[in-house]
Amino acid sequence: MLEAHNIEIARGNRRLFSSLSFALAPGTLLLVTGSNGSGKTSLLRTLCGLLAPTAGEIRWQGENIRSLREEYWKHLVYIGHANALKDELTASENLGALCALSGTEPRAEQRRLALAHFGLADREHVPVKVLSQGQRRRTALARLALSTMQPLWVLDEPFAALDNAAQLQAQDIIARHLTAGGMVVMTTHQDVQIPAGSTAELNLDQSAGR
Amino acid sequence: MNALLRAVIRRDLLLAWRRRSDIATVILFFVIVISLFPLGVGPEPNLLRTIAPGIIWVAALLACMLSVQYMFAADHADGVLDQMLLAATPLGVIVIARAFAHWLISGLPLVILSPILAIQFDLPAELSPVLTLSLLLGTPVLTLIGAIGAALTLGLRGGGMLLALLVLPLYVPVLILGAGAVDAVSAGLGGEAHLLLLAAQLVLAGAFAPWAIATALRISAE
Numbered sequence: 398m399l400e401a402h403n404i405e406i407a408r409g410n411r412r413l414f415s416s417l418s419f420a421l422a423p424g425t426l427l428l429v430t431g432s433n434g435s436g437k438t439s440l441l442r443t444l445c446g447l448l449a450p451t452a453g454e455i456r457w458q459g460e461n462i463r464s465l466r467e468e469y470w471k472h473l474v475y476i477g478h479a480n481a482l483k484d485e486l487t488a489s490e491n492l493g494a495l496c497a498l499s500g501t502e503p504r505a506e507q508r509r510l511a512l513a514h515f516g517l518a519d520r521e522h523v524p525v526k527v528l529s530q531g532q533r534r535r536t537a538l539a540r541l542a543l544s545t546m547q548p549l550w551v552l553d554e555p556f557a558a559l560d561n562a563a564q565l566q567a568q569d570i571i572a573r574h575l576t577a578g579g580m581v582v583m584t585t586h587q588d589v590q591i592p593a594g595s596t597a598e599l600n601l602d603q604s605a606g607r
Numbered sequence: 608m609n610a611l612l613r614a615v616i617r618r619d620l621l622l623a624w625r626r627r628s629d630i631a632t633v634i635l636f637f638v639i640v641i642s643l644f645p646l647g648v649g650p651e652p653n654l655l656r657t658i659a660p661g662i663i664w665v666a667a668l669l670a671c672m673l674s675v676q677y678m679f680a681a682d683h684a685d686g687v688l689d690q691m692l693l694a695a696t697p698l699g700v701i702v703i704a705r706a707f708a709h710w711l712i713s714g715l716p717l718v719i720l721s722p723i724l725a726i727q728f729d730l731p732a733e734l735s736p737v738l739t740l741s742l743l744l745g746t747p748v749l750t751l752i753g754a755i756g757a758a759l760t761l762g763l764r765g766g767g768m769l770l771a772l773l774v775l776p777l778y779v780p781v782l783i784l785g786a787g788a789v790d791a792v793s794a795g796l797g798g799e800a801h802l803l804l805l806a807a808q809l810v811l812a813g814a815f816a817p818w819a820i821a822t823a824l825r826i827s828a829e
Contacts (some may be wrong), residue, residue, distance in 0.1 A: 442828075445693055479685055481685060
């Protein structure tokens with residue numbers, strides 16, 4: 398259970414929003430919407446604990462994430478705007494390095510399957526620098542297929558640069574995660590239909606407090 | 608935790624191997640700077656022998672500062688640093704692994720090359736082991752202190768200059784003790800005191816620098 402209590406976030410001198418509260422139960426998808434610059438990415442980074450809210454607190458299983466630290470992060474997968482891929486490493490090596498950070502060690506076979514799920518079966522051993530934008534995004538998302546043990550996924554524009562087929566694959570993985578009792582927070586500009594679980598929407602344009 | 612240490616070190620070594628021209632630049636810089644001095648100063652053997660430890664140490668110090676600048680920059684730009692900040696293992700442990708890998712890549716080659724480069728200065732053979740040992744103890748300290756500076760200046764415009772201003776004063780004790788160890792042995796005093804103090808600096812830096820680097824990296828993400 399992830400809860401936000403009256404959080405306020407400011408970037409520079411500008412207050413993005415204040416007194417924002419919500420709770421996310423297992424099996425729920427929280428869709429964060431809002432215009433450009435409304436603070437979607439800042440909210441997501443705050444939920445991860447990368448940014449500190451200027452007021453209020455975020456709790457995981459009833460405890461403030463700033464005191465939980467690694468205890469919280471081991472339950473979390475964050476995929477940001479940047480794909481967090483190294484150009485010189487292959488897709489498979491990149492996945493291995495990212496999973497090692499979250500404390501899992503998928504075997505080469507598992508990584509191959511995860512990449513194949515996103516249609517990268519034949520691109521597994523080429524350096525990421527020769528992949529297209531969409532293929533890089535697919536590689537970054539392939540990590541989700543290896544992260545079923547982490548209940549909370551925080552995804553910033555996961556469908557950016559993806560074609561329709563890959564979008565459906567990603568939605569399918571998210572839906573399966575929700576059915577298994579996972580929690581997903583994501584921002585998107587696309588229309589998404591994720592059949593499983595319950596979906597809550599948080600529009601930052603409406604909750605802007607300035 | 609051991610698995611993570613291994614994974615981080617392996618990743619950094621693999622990346623360094625695939626970008627080997629970057630390391631070659633640092634090592635060539637070290638070799639060229641040292642080789643210029645005998646050419647510039649002239650073939651006066653006594654003078655060359657006297658200045659050898661200082662020159663080699665200053666070159667090692669500058670080469671370390673040159674390489675440490677980019678220790679976190681690429682990870683910061685491509686988002687990997689965020690993933691390290693959100694890792695299931697304490698950030699300090701990851702920082703130790705990265706600093707060790709960085710030293711293996713850009714510090715250890717300098718240590719290995721230094722006795723060979725010392726021949727240009729006609730440094731007596733019995734002084735070579737002291738020089739190597741002082742660099743072996745000193746270069747990890749340079750890496751750790753430099754990494755604090757690199758983490759503090761991450762994402763800043765003109766960070767390179769600021770890094771030099773921050774880090775060079777902190778390098779001074781290492782330089783004095785390192786070059787001093789060789790001088791002390793050549794004067795017949797024995798270099799134990801200098802080397803022990805260098806080792807103490809290494810222990811101190813090893814204990815506190817990872818924590819300082821981790822804190823600075825967290826601030827850079829805000």
